[in-house]
Amino acid sequence: MAIHNKSHSNSGLMQLNRMNKDNIKHKTSVDFAVPERTNCILLNKDCLDLLKSLPDDSIQLILIDPPYNLDLADWDTFDNYIDWAAEWLNESYRVLAKSGNMVIFGGTQFQDEKSGDLIEIIHYCRHHTKFRLVNTIVWYYKNGMSAHRYFANRHEEAIWLTKTDGYYFDLDSVRVPYGEKELEEALKDKRLNPESIRKGKNPTNVWEIGRLNGNSLERVGHPTQKPIEIMRRFVKALSYPDSIVLDFFAGSGTTGIACLEEKRNCIMCDKDEHSKIYFDKHISRLQTSLFYQPFIECDSLDLFFDGIKKRTKIPQYQVQVVNN
Ligand SMILES: C[S@@+](CC[C@H](N)C(=O)[O-])C[C@H]1O[C@@H](n2cnc3c(N)ncnc32)[C@H](O)[C@@H]1O
Structure with a gap:
């Protein structure tokens, strides 16, 4: 029996196509x-202490790479993993903006x-x-x-949760640009919106991004450091310039670097004091790179929030938030 491919008769997608055509912005x-x-x-403290000090609905994006009780280091050992994770998950829901x-x-x-997992x-x-x-x-x-007793692992996952x-x-x-030939083919497909096609492809939920090798120039010494590229994609798609991003398992501060490059404000903490040393290494590299954008490194949360409040916000762009 042939199974009908429902992706082209998705009512949500059709609605978004109509909105696009009629130039209606998503709500x-x-x-x-x-x-x-x-x-x-970047604060040297426990994640729960930081979370409890943050106002309700104040954070646009929480981007974290938590410990999972795998005994990778002394920060990775817990008696009851999910009881502990429940505490930061509940606080995260409270501090997240609508x-x-x-x-x-x-x-x-x-x-x-x-x-945990x-x-x-x-x-x-x-x-x-x-x-x-x-x-x-x-x-x-x-x-x-x-690997010899199982298929060699070549992926990790991330889940994307929202408050509303x-x-x-x-x-x-x-969006990922189409190749010349692909673009021609896509433009012939009547089911697709030509305006969106010209902007590039949806990157899908499978992202090919190289892991950091031992000798990668990006490495600053943290044992489980993530590539900046993967953090950058989340930061760009799920937050907007001058919004606040939070990473309460900062490690080397990779999230912070992606935020500085993309003009987002970033609050980070890690209970390991070495975090600051790793982050300083990231910063020295950033300062000599093409991605450098001016920023202020605050030493208290009051200064952090005051600085943002004081800025005169002149709306420059309007982003259509949900698109096909
Ligand atoms: C997987 S690493 C994060 C690596 C990071 N994504 C990077 O690219 O460098 C997790 C970090 O969480 C920190 N950590 C573990 N438990 C914590 C807690 N209760 N509060 C704050 N930080 C914690 C550890 O010190 C460790 O640096």
């Missing part, structure tokens, strides 16, 4: 101004009851919170360890 459009300088802060997004990196450790986190969110799961993103990489269905999403900022 969650956001006006924003690009600031001259953004603010960033248009806000939360991204949690992880994997699956199904056979090991003691460890994304399955445990999704189960907790589904049964005990009002978070909505929008996407699971597969981070695919070609470089990894070899009025979440901010700027697909245009992360």
Whole structure:
């Protein structure tokens, strides 16, 4: 029996196509101004202490790469993983703005009851919170360890949760350009919107981004450092210039670097004091790179929030938040 491909008769997609044609903005459009300088802060403290000090509805994007009780280091050992994770998940929901997004990196450790993993986190969110799961993103990489008793692993996952269905999403900022031939073919497809096609392809939820090798120039010494490129894609699509991004498991501060490059404000914390040393290394590299944008490194949350409040916001762009 042939199974009908429903992707082209998706009513949500058809509605968005109509809105596009009639030039109607999605209800969650956001006006924003690009600031001259953004603010960033990296605190040496426990994630729960930081979360409890943040106001309700104040954060546009929470982007975290948490420990999973895998005994990778002394920060990665817990007696009851999900009880601990529940505390930061509940606080995250409270501090997230109504248009806000939360991204949690992880994997699956199904056979090991003691460890935490994304399955445990999704189960907790589904049964005990009002978070909505929008996407699971597969981070695919070609470089990894070899294996003999199972298929060599070449991916990690991240889940994208939102507080409401009025979440901010700027697909245009992360579209992938079509090749010349592909573009010609896509423009012939009557089901697709030519205006969107010219802007590029939806990058889909499988992202091929290389892992950092031991000798990568990006490396600053943190054992589980993520590539800036993967953080940048989330920062661009799920937050807007001058909005606030939070990473309370900052590690080397990779999220902060993506935010500074993309003109977002960033609050970070890590309970390991070495974090600051790693972050300073990231900053020295950034200062000599093409991506450098001026920023202010704050030493208190009061200064961080005051600085943002004081900026005169002159709306410059309007982003159509949800698009096909
Ligand atoms: C997987 S690493 C993050 C790496 C980061 N994404 C990067 O690119 O460098 C997790 C970090 O969480 C920190 N951490 C663990 N438990 C914490 C807690 N309760 N509060 C704050 N930080 C914590 C660890 O010190 C570690 O640096």
